[in-house]
Amino acid sequence: MKSEKTREATAYARAQILNPLLSSELDRSLRAHLLREASEKSGYSERTLRRWLRAYEQEGFDGLLPAERDLSAMRAIPETIVDQAIILRREVPERSVSDIIRLLEMEGWVEPGSVKRSTLQDQLYRRGYGTRQLNLYRSAGAGAARRFQRRGRNDLWQADIKYLMKLTTTVNRPAKQLYVSAFIDDATRLVTGARVYDQQDVHSVLDCFRYALEAYGIPERLYTDNGRVYIGKQLTSVCTKLGIKPLRARPYAAQAKGKIEAFNKTLDKFVAEEKLEHPTSVEQVQHDLDCWLESFYYTVKHSALDGRTPREAYEANRKPQRFVTADELNRAFRMTETRLVDKTGCLSLGGRKWEAGPEYIGLKVDVSFASDNPKQLLVEYPGMEGKVVYELVMGEHTIERLVPQPFLNTDHSRLLEAARQRKEEGDHDRQGAIRYKDI
Known part of the structure; x- marks a missing residue:
């Protein structure tokens, strides 16, 4: 039971290292450059990263699960030695794993040759002191934001969670704030999921995400801001297990999420109408939102979609949708x-x-x-x-x-x-x- 949890944690860490290499649009030279960069940041050899990449392409997330023997090997290093290695890494974060092992040998903590670099490296990652974990992630490119639009449906989804409206006070409960979690297909502007909740938390985001995945399939990428509901372990883990590459917008760059921000502004029109109804429950607001999406939002033609509606553009797109089984979804979530x-x-x-x-x-x-x-x-x-x-x-x-x-x-x-x-x-x-x- 616990060994399986540890194996999944290892696979998750490996997938995060491979993340920049997972795009199908990388040419050979750029992939080689990113491979060298990932090797330098993580401390793993390029050969090891290529082996992981092949396994991921062939078997998905399961291909990154380590064999059981890897776990027993890791336990071979005493905790006191790992603690000393962490101290050495914290003193000088630039120290490589090989440097740390050499220092441990020089100070008499371990016998020369008794600690393998890969074994100690895995231990450091599990304790949160891997090289990549100590570096702040910086998205490539720091230039001005430019307009972009993916070509294929489910190439990229954008996500956001928005304050919607308040339910008025009743004799049975006080006023309650409502939120809407939404996902939108970048290429077609189709809203793949829009669900109403009375909590602004990661569970609301994940519930809406699963709803969207079941209805429209698995996107290749998911583009979000840096809110804690999006950058936490739970959503990232779901994306990793389903082969979805998470992308983050730069802080305070709302224009980078133009599609979902435009939808949020359109939602304000729905809110103005819904307030006239004086709704008393989340279910009532959700029902009205579904009706509004089908009868109003999806009927608007967009010049950027060659005069088609989001529904027409999505259904006309020839890119195949990728669906997974219910068991695979259950495991991912x-x-x-x-x-x-x-x-x-x-x-x-x-x-x-x-x-x-x-x-x-x-x-x-x-x-x-x-x-x-x-x-x-x-x-x-x-x-x-x-x-x-x-x-x-x-x-x-x-x-x-x-x-x-x-x-x-x-x-x-x-x-x-x-x-x-x-x-x-x-x-x-x-x-x-x-x-x-x-x-």
Whole structure:
């Protein structure tokens, strides 16, 4: 269970290193340049990166999963040695892994030749001190933003989350802010997903993203701003597993996301109309938004689309759509994290409390969940059957703490009995000893 989670973390790290090389539009010379650059930044040889790239092209994300033997090899380095390597890297981030190993050998921490460079490098990446992890990512090109438009549908999607409107106060609840998470196809301006939520979080983004993927297939690239809901591990992991290349706009460059920003402005027209309806629920706003998209937005012809509507442009595009199975989607959206169950039998995830149960008190458990809609969690621990748990609902009574094995009633202390026995044996041995004062 834990080894599989570690293998996925390794594959995820490898995919991030390969990210600049995944575009199908790179010519041979540019690919060679990016390969050298990736090798210098990551510390891995070009040969290793080419091997990973071939595996990814043939098998996708699974091709980057390390063999089980890789994990046992990594565990061969004691934690104290890894800690020292991290200190050396933190002192001078420019130190290569080979330099760090040489220093460890010179200072007597390890025997010469006993630590492999690739093994220590993997350990540093897992602890967050890989070369690439210490460098701030800078997108290529710092010139002025230029207008662009992809040719094929699903070449590139743009995404954003926007304040929509407030539901008015009712006798049952206070006013509630609503948001809309949206995805738009760059080539055709078709809105592949637009969903209304009362939370502005990563789960809302992922829920809408899955909705769009199921309806229109898998895009090659996803273009977002640098908001935490987009740059976090969860969305990046989904993209990596599905072979989607994430792209980031430069900070404060809203014009770089022109298609989705234009759609956001058009949404203001919907909001003006919807406020006249005085909606009372998220479901009502979602229904009206769907109707507005089909009957208003999709009927507008665009000069940039040769006078066609977004729907007409998308359906006329000849580029094949790529769909994946439901099982592949489930796997891509499933996350696993480790959590400690507290003395009340609860664990924390996503800022909420989940009721694991008294049998897990004090244990570090693996928690699996669907990142797009975490309504329930699967809690697992070695030697125990997995359990589906739900968010904590506060009640009037506490749960009864379970004891793993019932206490035994006894009328004597085994420790004191053993102590008495040992003393008697010592006294007996001393009786046969020679006392020099008696000679």
